[in-house]
Amino acid sequence: MSEAQFKVSTPASVGVELELQLVRAHDWDLAHAAGDLLSRLEKRKVAGAVKPEITQSMIELNTGVHARWAELRDELQATRTAVVEEAGVLNLRVCGGGSHPFHDWSDRRIFPTERFKQVLERYGYLAKQFTVFGQHVHIGCASGDDAIHLAHMLTRYVPHFIALSAASPYYQDEDTTFQSSRLTAVSAFPLAGHIPFVKDWAEFLEYFERMKSYGIVESMKDFYWDIRPKPEYGTVEIRVFDTPLSVERAALLTAYAQALAAHHLHDRSRQPARAIYLVNSHNRFEACRYGLRGTLVDPFTGGKKKIGDDILETMAAVRLRAAGLVSTEALDALAADVRSGATDADWLRSRMGPKGSLADVVRAAAERWAGRL
Amino acid sequence: MQELFWFLPEWPPLLGDLVVFGALLVAGLLGGELVNRWLGLPRITGYVLSGVAFGPHALGLVQAPMLDDTRVVVDLALGLIMFELGSRLDAEWLSRNRWLFLAALAESLGAFFAIYGGLLWFGYPPLLAGCAAAVGTATSPAVVSLVAYELRASGQITERMLLFTAVNCAVAFVALMLLLPLVHLEHRADWRSALLHPMYLLFGAALLGFFACQLMLVIARWLGKREDRQFVLLMAFIVLVVGIARSVEVTVVVALLTLGVLARNLDTDHVLLPLRFGYAGQALFVILFVITGASLDFGLLAPASAVAAAFIVLRFLGKAAAILAFGGISGLRPGGAGLLSLSLLPMSGLAVIMVWDTAVLYPSFGMELAAVVLSAVTILELFGPLATQIALKLAGEASAESTKPPA
Numbered sequence: 001m002s003e004a005q006f007k008v009s010t011p012a013s014v015g016v017e018l019e020l021q022l023v024r025a026h027d028w029d030l031a032h033a034a035g036d037l038l039s040r041l042e043k044r045k046v047a048g049a050v051k052p053e054i055t056q057s058m059i060e061l062n063t064g065v066h067a068r069w070a071e072l073r074d075e076l077q078a079t080r081t082a083v084v085e086e087a088g089v090l091n092l093r094v095c096g097g098g099s100h101p102f103h104d105w106s107d108r109r110i111f112p113t114e115r116f117k118q119v120l121e122r123y124g125y126l127a128k129q130f131t132v133f134g135q136h137v138h139i140g141c142a143s144g145d146d147a148i149h150l151a152h153m154l155t156r157y158v159p160h161f162i163a164l165s166a167a168s169p170y171y172q173d174e175d176t177t178f179q180s181s182r183l184t185a186v187s188a189f190p191l192a193g194h195i196p197f198v199k200d201w202a203e204f205l206e207y208f209e210r211m212k213s214y215g216i217v218e219s220m221k222d223f224y225w226d227i228r229p230k231p232e233y234g235t236v237e238i239r240v241f242d243t244p245l246s247v248e249r250a251a252l253l254t255a256y257a258q259a260l261a262a263h264h265l266h267d268r269s270r271q272p273a274r275a276i277y278l279v280n281s282h283n284r285f286e287a288c289r290y291g292l293r294g295t296l297v298d299p300f301t302g303g304k305k306k307i308g309d310d311i312l313e314t315m316a317a318v319r320l321r322a323a324g325l326v327s328t329e330a331l332d333a334l335a336a337d338v339r340s341g342a343t344d345a346d347w348l349r350s351r352m353g354p355k356g357s358l359a360d361v362v363r364a365a366a367e368r369w370a371g372r373l
Numbered sequence: 374m375q376e377l378f379w380f381l382p383e384w385p386p387l388l389g390d391l392v393v394f395g396a397l398l399v400a401g402l403l404g405g406e407l408v409n410r411w412l413g414l415p416r417i418t419g420y421v422l423s424g425v426a427f428g429p430h431a432l433g434l435v436q437a438p439m440l441d442d443t444r445v446v447v448d449l450a451l452g453l454i455m456f457e458l459g460s461r462l463d464a465e466w467l468s469r470n471r472w473l474f475l476a477a478l479a480e481s482l483g484a485f486f487a488i489y490g491g492l493l494w495f496g497y498p499p500l501l502a503g504c505a506a507a508v509g510t511a512t513s514p515a516v517v518s519l520v521a522y523e524l525r526a527s528g529q530i531t532e533r534m535l536l537f538t539a540v541n542c543a544v545a546f547v548a549l550m551l552l553l554p555l556v557h558l559e560h561r562a563d564w565r566s567a568l569l570h571p572m573y574l575l576f577g578a579a580l581l582g583f584f585a586c587q588l589m590l591v592i593a594r595w596l597g598k599r600e601d602r603q604f605v606l607l608m609a610f611i612v613l614v615v616g617i618a619r620s621v622e623v624t625v626v627v628a629l630l631t632l633g634v635l636a637r638n639l640d641t642d643h644v645l646l647p648l649r650f651g652y653a654g655q656a657l658f659v660i661l662f663v664i665t666g667a668s669l670d671f672g673l674l675a676p677a678s679a680v681a682a683a684f685i686v687l688r689f690l691g692k693a694a695a696i697l698a699f700g701g702i703s704g705l706r707p708g709g710a711g712l713l714s715l716s717l718l719p720m721s722g723l724a725v726i727m728v729w730d731t732a733v734l735y736p737s738f739g740m741e742l743a744a745v746v747l748s749a750v751t752i753l754e755l756f757g758p759l760a761t762q763i764a765l766k767l768a769g770e771a772s773a774e775s776t777k778p779p780a
Contacts, residue, residue: 024527024532025463025465025466026460026461026463026637026647027647027649028647029647031527031528032527032528032770033528033529035706035769036528036529036706039706040704088466088469088470089469089470089704090470090529090532090704091463091466091469091470091532107525107772109772355597355598356598357598357646359643359646359647360598360643363643
């Protein structure tokens with residue numbers, strides 16, 4: 001099948017990829033052990049897939065495709081348990097979070113596959129600095145045109161996704177003062193950013209072919225956009241989430257993205273507008289820096305709002321849609337956290353406290369991932 | 374004229390120990406860099422060779438009495454390493470992976486009985502064979518730690534190498550202490566002191582480590598999580614425990630191993646930060662290996678070369694058989710058993726001081742033991758670091774940029 005062909009999938013079905021950190025139990029620095037852990041997991045039956053990522057310090061969990069968030073959560077919980085158990089045999093710990101607080105990026109080792117070697121060759125130190133950990137949510141679409149529509153409409157909510165998932169306050173031994181420092185590392189790539197303002201799939205393909213003819217990209221994988229169409233899965237992929245500190249939260253975030261997507265696939269009263277991209281980088285920065293307390297500009301009304309408030313309003317607006325997807329419970333849980341202002345980034349900071357160390361932060365994150373905290 | 378220059382020292386000036394230490398450090402450093410840059414060998418091999426060159430069997434710049442005076446430095450350096458190694462012995466890991474502890478224990482016993490059997494076959498008396506086998510059970514903690522550090526190695530083989538070394542050192546000491554009463558009795562000591570002495574050496578050291586650890590944790594909690602302060606605290610306690618162990622004549626390395634193990638496992642509130650000794654430790658370790666090199670006696674090698682070769686081969690086979698048997702079940706990757714066995718080959722300063730300590734009690738028995746063990750140590754002193762380096766590189770756990778200085 002040609003890469004340009006959009007594989008049809010069930011609208012608003014969801015699947016998740018989670019990039020996870022592997023850390024050593026004796027000093028809580030990143031481990032070099034993806035190979036050993038993956039070969040143990042091969043022998044064990046887990047739902048979905050566990051795959052290598054670019055460095056030996058990370059692995060990626062992939063779920064199957066689900067219509068309901070609760071099924072996705074159950075699958076993630078089962079996989080989590082298996083991964084934590086196998087890691088324990090090797091004295092490794094697994095944790096979520098968008099960044100490792102204190103690892104030395106020059107110490108990272110690239111997982112030896114051809115593609116990863118090429119990435120290292122091409123991007124040099126950026127590739128190693130790219131040791132950050134994200135959650136990618138795939139949302140099924142019935143056509144390429146739907147995918148383009150959804151990519152534009154969901155960009156409006158990028159600050160929501162960032163603020164709700166933010167879990168990378170520490171980077172390279174420092175409190176970055178950001179709620180999510182991870183996206184800054186992603187921004188350094190030349191093909192990061194967002195999809196161009198194309199009106200449909202045909203126009204998107206035109207753009208893609210032109211970029212290909214320039215030799216700037218070889219495949220769709222080369223676009224590191226915040227939200228991108230993934231024609232071979234028949235999905236739109238949201239890539240701005242930090243990996244949260246627990247699988248339960250990963251499932252909640254997915255439920256929210258799913259409800260938004262279902263809403264915009266169904267209700268076309270609002271159409272993509274250039275204004276979405278006009279305010280995007282401002283809104284994105286506010287979300288990375290201040291999280292729920294940041295301020296965003298609504299591209300459709302031009303009004304300014306606290307990101308947290310905007311999330312609560314949006315949740316109320318898509319509540320009926322969520323009811324159809326049996327996910328109001330998930331939205332309520334997220335809304336409660338928004339009201340109390342609880343985020344994973346703040347949780348990590350609370351673990352540091354006045355008397356803690358960054359090693360304590362990683363240990364707590366590992367406990368939380370294992371479901372013990 | 375002489376009145377005028379009364380302030381000048383006599384010629385040649387009397388060079389104190391400090392000068393010799395400094396010179397050894399420079400020589401070791403240069404030797405290490407030379408073999409590393411020209412031959413790609415581990416720096417440790419260069420330190421040892423520098424020691425050999427300075428030692429009584431070559432240039433003779435360092436003589437045997439000087440070697441006795443350096444014992445305090447050897448104790449300190451080994452103490453530091455035993456502490457670090459002990460702190461890798463994570464009870465939680467062993468409880469999650471019980472086969473791992475059995476594997477480590479089997480590895481120790483495999484080496485012990487292989488050597489013991491071999492020496493009996495060569496016609497050595499059982500007691501001597503047993504003591505030699507106990508010494509041979511231990512892998513050199515200094516060599517494995519330093520090679521891993523130099524290569525910035527990290528991964529399963531490295532972790533297990535360090536864990537197994539901690540366990541086989543502990544087993545070696547316990548085995549030696551179990552045999553010591555027999556040595557005492559053979560030399561017609563009172564049976565009560567024959568029993569009490571090893572218990573004092575072992576339990577005295579363990580108690581010292583225990584109390585020191587409790588006190589250290591209290592102080593660390595009060596100091597808070599500041600790396601600079603905790604570093605000084607750890608150094609202080611290591612020096613203190615080495616000093617006390619020497620003063621009250623309990624086994625120094627056991628005290629420090631205990632301190633390390635307990636610091637890892639009693640620190641349930643995690644008041645201690647994970648620390649590395651970095652550059653400060655490096656300087657101490659250079660001296661350690663230069664001194665070990667200087668104390669190698671090549672005179673022992675020629676008459677005992679067949680025994681030494683058998684000792685090394687059987688020791689390796691004993692370790693390898695046990696690791697092969699328990700490797701897969703304890704979660705070792707396929708092919709990892711051979712690499713792990715190879716990495717555990719080194720013998721070094723620890724073996725030397727185990728022999729020395731026996732020789733202090735019973736010089737003639739100590740001489741016999743030295744003849745058997747130290748010839749093997751001499752060979753492994755030169756090839757052991759290389760074996761560990763090769764194993765870790767083949768395991769893919771050495772950093773590609775190992776030329777960069779470790780952090």
